[in-house]
Amino acid sequence: QVQLVESGGGLVQAGGSLRLSCAASGRRFSIKAMGWYRQAPGKQRELVAVITLGDSTNYADSVKGRFTISRDNAKNTVYLQMNSLKPEDTAVYYCSCRQIRLWVSPPDEYDYWGQGTQVTVSS
DSSP, X not given: OEEEEXXXXXXXXXXXXXXXXXXEEESOTTEEEEEEEEEXXXXXXXXXXXXXXXXXXXXXXXXXXXXXXXXXXXXXXXXXXXXXXXXXXXXXXXXXXXXXXXXXXXXXXXXXXXXXXXXXXEO
């Protein structure tokens, strides 16, 4: 089991910045990738940014150039720096990690989720 706890959400004016943090604990080995997703009211959950084991990153087109995903392996924490925030960035942001579970038969990949943190951007 992997536990993920997000923090750093809040209310900010358009053009402002926030930094989200996601602390991982528990059985953290064989984690293939970690990412941030968001879900706005009435919309489906969407990928915001992902960082792989090899530190490759990928971003949704809507956040490219404004958001940056990074991680601190010593602290088992992933961050999402969000700059130039827009009202359309308002959503609940979820941290996720994908683990390769070699100890199950057959081995599989399993996604863990945090509880989410609210980000509200006012115009």
